[in-house]
Every structure is written in structure tokens, then in C-alpha cells.
Amino acid sequence: MPRPRSLTRPGIAAAALAVIDRAGLAALTMRSVAGELGVATMSLYRYVADREELEALVVEHVLAGVDLSVPPGDWRDQVTVLLERVREAVCEHRHVVPLLVRHRHAVPASLSWIEAMLTVLDGAGFTGRRRVLAQRTLVSFVIGVLQNEYHGPLAGAGTAAMAELSTADFPLLAETAAQARGVSAEEEFHEGLRIVLRGLG
Amino acid sequence: MPRPRSLTRPGIAAAALAVIDRAGLAALTMRSVAGELGVATMSLYRYVADREELEALVVEHVLAGVDLSVPPGDWRDQVTVLLERVREAVCEHRHVVPLLVRHRHAVPASLSWIEAMLTVLDGAGFTGRRRVLAQRTLVSFVIGVLQNEYHGPLAGAGTAAMAELSTADFPLLAETAAQARGVSAEEEFHEGLRIVLRGLG
DNA sequence: CTCTGTAGGCGTACGTTGTACATCTACGTC
DNA sequence: GACGTAGATGTACAACGTACGCCTACAGAG
Structure with a gap:
């Protein structure tokens, strides 16, 4: 009525x-x-x-738009695909990064994504506490990368300002920041992920 | 006057x-x-x-209270010490985590800390883009871990709720969450860092 | 000791925000 | 066509950041 x-x-x-x-x-x-x-x-x-x-x-x-299917093959590639898809979805709406961090724990789509990740890790032989730590480390990494890209992109003003810093006070920082301006967000993400995956493997 | x-x-x-x-x-x-x-x-x-x-x-x-000196020895231990000290400083005031993420780029103490990290990495033979990526990956990790610990601690209510989820819908998540309740924040941090360092090495 | 210029301290006030509350209204059902 | 229910809304309030302008306390000059 x-x-x-x-x-x-x-x-x-x-x-x-x-x-x-x-x-x-x-x-x-x-x-x-x-x-x-x-x-x-x-x-x-x-x-x-x-x-x-x-x-x-x-x-x-x-997060609801993220495809959770994974291709057959190496578990590293499967993890990479799942992380890439989240990153892609978030980058299309970059201003939601702070919201993602605050609310992902209270969101059903997040749970399904975690289940997909755990399935991949389980298939790769991760069990018990090792699986917990692998999962959390991967999540920490992706959250951190997204935050970094959002609040302080390598191609942004912050890096440029660091590159102009006095080389007397910050010798390595100034030099490294200048280098960093040539590193794309994609490269930062993929290379970082490669490092984490190597550490897991 | x-x-x-x-x-x-x-x-x-x-x-x-x-x-x-x-x-x-x-x-x-x-x-x-x-x-x-x-x-x-x-x-x-x-x-x-x-x-x-x-x-x-x-x-x-x-951040100003963080000791930036490093002990002699393996670069992995030096990196670990620098990350541990930041984590320690932040954990004493856990509610500043969101502020840290938003403002670390605009803070002098943060620059000095980065310089210290780069010095360690430089001493370990990291140069050029490799040093940029190592630095950023380590920062992404620590930022992510702190966020994770703050917004969704493994020992907290969120994990407990996941452990109670239907094992039909989330078979691995429910099981893994139950496991996760026994993992301390320190273990999560140190094991995650060990993974990243192994990937860098 | 008195006077004075300067910058710090503060009272007031405004626009914006989230949201509690009470009222009004439109529709499926009879 | 009448009615009861739940959705839609108008009003109002407390708390926030902060612009503006006045008042005041002090170091130094006389």
C-alpha cells in the first residue's frame, strides 16, 4: 500500500x-x-x-565492476590480473582513493575480491598463516601504491619540488627525485608488484 | 617592539x-x-x-622523534630498523595514521627520513630507477600496512565478522579470517617486510 | 617614567556541513 | 473514491572552519 x-x-x-x-x-x-x-x-x-x-x-x-575471474596459468599472473583490475577501476575515479581506504572493510564487493585472491593463493599452495600473510601483504601493497599515486604521484609537483631541494642537505633525495620524474605510475605499480611477488615466491 | x-x-x-x-x-x-x-x-x-x-x-x-641513524651491517637490517622506527612512532599515536598519509609529503621530517632510506639503498648498490622503485615500493608497503592495521586490524571486529561469514559463499575467506585472528600486528608487519625485502634482494 | 607603534590575542559573525524532527503527500489497495 | 502507510520534504540546529576588525600588551624611544 x-x-x-x-x-x-x-x-x-x-x-x-x-x-x-x-x-x-x-x-x-x-x-x-x-x-x-x-x-x-x-x-x-x-x-x-x-x-x-x-x-x-x-x-x-x-568495486562492483571488477571482474573476479582469473585466467588459467601461473598464480603470479592471476594475482597480477586481480590487482590490475582493482587499480584500473580505482584509477577511473581517482578521487575515491581515500574512500576506498576507509570503507573497503564494510563493502561486500571487497569481500568477494578477497575471496578471489585467496582462491588464487590457495591454488598456489599457500595455506594457514602463510596465506594470511601473503594476502595481507598484497593488500597492504596495493593500498599503499594507490595512496602514493593519489597523494604524491611521481610525475607530480611534490616530486618536482624534491628535485629542486638543496643537494647539500638532501644529496640522494634531490638526485633520486629527478630520476623519479621519468617513472610512470604503471611502471611503479608493476615493478613494485613484481618485487612483492618475487618475495612471496 | x-x-x-x-x-x-x-x-x-x-x-x-x-x-x-x-x-x-x-x-x-x-x-x-x-x-x-x-x-x-x-x-x-x-x-x-x-x-x-x-x-x-x-x-x-x-615524525620528528624518529631516530635516523642506522646500525652497521646488512642493508636489509638497516631498512628494517628505519621502517620499524616509523611504525613505532606512529603506533604510539595510532589516530594520526590518516594524517600521516595525507600530509607526509609536506613535512620536513619526512624528507629527512626518505634521505636516510635512500642512503641505505645507495649503500646496498641500488642506483637510478632501481633505487626509485625500491624506495617507493617500501614506502607503499609501510603506508599500506599502517592503514591496514588502523582501519582493519587482524585482531579486530572486522576479521571476527569475516570469520563468521557463511562458508558456502566465502569458503576460504571464513577459514582464513579465523586463522588471521591469531596473527599479531608485529608479525604481520615483520613478515610482510621480509617478503618485500626478499623481493628486492 | 611616559608615550607610541606594532603585532599578537580575541570576540563576533557568516557560510557550510550533517542530520533530527514533524509535516505533507502520493500511491496500492479496498 | 477513500484510506492508511511509508516516502519526500521543509525547517531548524549544533558544530565546524575562518574572515574581519578591534583591543591590548609589550619593547624601545624620549
């Missing part, structure tokens, strides 16, 4: 993501999302408990 | 840190820090440009 709903949670997530993509994370407010949807601010509270839940909804929406 | 200042930037940083340690990151406001110091809110703006700068000040204060 009741009045039917006029919004959906995925629709709200998409609207929030549109706001973030267009105007950055700081522009994400309950008012801006409601405006994007053409409804009153308080209408959102019929679908999410609070702002926290809206943010989690955005993360779920981004 | 002017009126002498009654506060110092380190003093403000210490007050902010005290607020954070006592009441959490959400309690960090310009008003609460001013209250901690016994001055009016607007007085802080004679010392910091805005809230951003106050947050950076807190990160600087935490």
Missing part, C-alpha cells in the same frame, strides 16, 4: 560518483548528491543511514 | 596530538586545540595558515 520508492541505492552511488568525478571529493555532500538526483537532501536518509554509509556505497559501486 | 608571542608551533602540535590521543581524530578541531592551550580559537591562526597546516604540524611532530 505504501508509496513506491523513487530512488535506488545504486542510483544514489552513481550520482555520488558523478559528483566526485566532476568536482572532487570535497564536493561530496549530502546536498550535492541530492541535487544531482533532483531530490531534497533529506530524501537520501530513506536509503542510507548517514554520510558514512553513502561513502561506502560509492566504494561498493566502484 | 611588538608584543611577544605566547605560543610556539611545536607547542601547538603537542596540544593537537594530546587532543587526538585522548579523544580521537574526530575531536581535532581548531576550537579543541585552542581550548587545550587555553587560548581563543582565532589565536591559532597567528601560527598556522589553516587547519591543513595544523594537521601537517602534527605529522611533523610525530
